[in-house]
Amino acid sequence: MQRWISKYIKSLTLKKRIVFLFTVVVFIPFLVTTIVSYNAIYSILENKLEENVQSNLKQVELTLDHLLDNLNQTSQQFVYPGNLAIKLEEYLTTDDVTRTITLENEIKNELVYSSHSNSVAGLTTYIAEDGTILFRNLPIKDSSPLENLPVLDEYRNVTYYGPHLSNNNLQTHYVLSLLREVNLPNEEQSVYIYIETNFNFIQRILEVDQISKNSFYLLLDDKDRVTFSELNSLFPVNYHFDITDQGEESGLINGYYWFMKTNKEGWSIVSLIAQNDYNEEKNKWIVQMLVLAVIFGLLSIIISWLIWVMVYKPIRNFEAEIKAITTNNFQYVSLPSNIPEYDDLLEKFHLMKTEISDLIQEIEIKEKKRADLEIEKLMHQINPHFLMNTLDTVRWLAVLNNQDEINRVVSSLNKLLYYNLKRQGKASTIAEELESLNEYCKLQEIRYQFTYNVEINVDPELLETTVPRFILQPIVENAIYHGLDDDGRIDVEVNQKNNHISISIHDNGIGFSESEKKEILECGRGKNRNGVGIGMNYVKRMLESHYKDQAHMKIISGKQGGTTIIISIPLNRNY
Incomplete structure (x- = not known):
């Protein structure tokens, strides 16, 4: 039963709920007031009528x-x-x-x-x-x-x-x-x-009663026999007036309320009042209460309907606005409801709708740009593939013509380009980074026609550890541009320290000044020495992007010469 009531209440519409609640709020106080008033008025009328009848009986008896x-x-x-x-x-x-x-x-x-x-x-x-x-x-x-x-x-x-x-x-x-x-x-x-x-x-004497026009009198002897009756049809002369409880002065018999007054000599006078006449005042009051109940009921229904209209109109406005949004009609504007709270909410909804419209337009523009970039990317991928295929052809021509130097240069360049293009946007291993660094050093050695020594010392257990792509080459490139000559030396060490990977790159070049170190560590606000700061800026941004504040880069250098760059990144970092 309780489940059924709960289900029924949940199925009620807003209109029915408003009517129900308003009716309950109106009728419960009215019902309580009616019950209390009825009891009070019933008691008052009962006592008043009985007192008046007894008073009249007393007067008649006297x-x-x-x-x-x-x-x-x-x-x-x-x-x-x-x-x-x-x-x-x-x-x-x-x-x-x-x-x-x-x-x-x-x-x-x-x-x-x-x-x-x-x-x-x-x-x-x-x-x-x-x-x-x-x-x-x-x-x-x-x-x-x-x-x-x-x-x-x-x-x-x-x-x-x-x-x-x-x-x-x-x-x-x-x-x-x-x-x-x-x-x-x-x-x-x-x-x-x-x-x-x-x-x-x-x-x-018998006309002194003013309580009811339809009252009747009986006179009883000392044995309660009727000696006189104004209602012979029910109480004829010599009829024994049966009083169940002796000593009572009033009661109900044959549809008549009776009231008795007994004389000191033993005879009694009885007043009979029809039950309908006796209840006439109470019935009038009940009719008045019923009329008021009907009036209150109609008023509650009318007020509930007015409240429903006031609530329903703004809801319909919101519904129309939402339907317009679902059909991408952001220009639709509903009329105001003239209810400040709803109009204020509707205004905020319009602002939200405007922001949604702007956001959708912005997304559409971004999507168009992204599609254009995808096309451009495909075009850029076509050209490098063509370039690598062409370089591969040049390398084989060099081999066929016994041009070992050209073969070595083209082979290193082709590997370096392939690494940079194929792994764009992906993580790389330390082994792949070191291989790419080796090819880069070969090309730089041939390009600048001087020999320098590159020593790599790496913990074998760390070779397959993933790191961001292209973080070693810019640092080595920075060392080469800082004045290495035929006696130049670059040492690369990779080892593990306290759950971190430590990558140390040391050169014996001319070193950095304090202002240059500060400019590099502050993300290269400007270019120096043929744009070397751009590469270092790339490395620093890659570390921040992948590791946030868990990765660190440190530069140790001085005017006496030599620079050491130390990178510390977390071990077993997944991308």
Whole structure:
């Protein structure tokens, strides 16, 4: 897997790498910020919504509790020993018809008056134990059994109902109601007072929730049975509201978040909020984050594309320049990219291209010159061969005519020319150098018509040692030009000393002055004595070329006469 990823990354183009890296740089901080923000906002919204719902539940619970307390206080006006209850007790026990009619009118009027003077109370009625309606202040339904009403709570012989539809046949609103015994002292049957709340109260209480337009309320008795439901499809009346973990005040059930507030009397009020509505704020925030993510994504792609264009254009310029060089088109010049760094690099590339062009032209000129020199060399080789062949013919003519002197001169000259021409540019052995030196001395002896002695003493083990060509003849030539006569003598010694070859050439000529020695050792700045310094300069340059600073040449001479030149070169030097 790791190998595949590495291979894939290496195969990515520069454009894809720029887009990928820029996207990562943009989205990682954005993603981290989004996650942190989501957790924070989720917690804030969760707490805010729950606090608001609990606060509203608390307000509704207090309002309902206050309403029930008001009903209870109102009902106390209608029980014994209240004035109205005393009249009721007299009404039920008197046999005086006139008094009965008077009491009946008084009780009715006081019931009507109480409903108008008390904003809490609605329908108010006295009910006998068998369900007979004794007195009422408002019209009542013909069939309204109290046992069918949902019991909210029972406390000290007081039963609280509701919310339920009003028993007033002129109304269709939900109300709370109360039923309590009047406690008449002399009645064999119990009489009860039944009071309903004004319907407007219930409507106002259940509309106080401002959290969600789609919230619903449930009222539970002390056994968690539903006594009132605004969502009958899921939580009908008498439905047992199952709370798995007792003591919890909120949870999720049937796609609704529920929040509960329990009254001190044991009954509870539950607020139901649809899960979608509850998550509406969070969903809005998520949508906003997604929109921002899309915007950031588009911006990252656009910026990556702009960066790619800025990088790609100079690269294309360089590519065009390189292609032009490969086709020997050194005159091609690309347009500037208006990016200082790239333009500066392109300018340096143009300078390099100019230098390459000049170098190629220089090489072409040198190659042409080298070809011309090769032709000239061939021409020069043709002429010496012709000369050697001609000299060889002269030598044989001299032999045929018994001209020994001519034969000897031509033979030595032919050998010397052959050595110089055939070994041009190559190394030579000490034996070949000594043979060439011997032929040279013969020619010089005949040329100047005087006899001098040349003694050569060489270590036989050094004869096949390679040395630079033509290093002995110029030194001997220098000795001859320095005034040898018939008594002249030249001694040549070649031996080995401390891993070096020592070549010593001594003559008994007139010698050198200090200024002449200095001029020779400093590579012959000028010519002296018919150009003798040129030969010595050649020897010194050959030693420097082949041996660098490992070879040395020393001149020992004085006005008293005689010169010794000592050359020291490394042993076993390969060329």
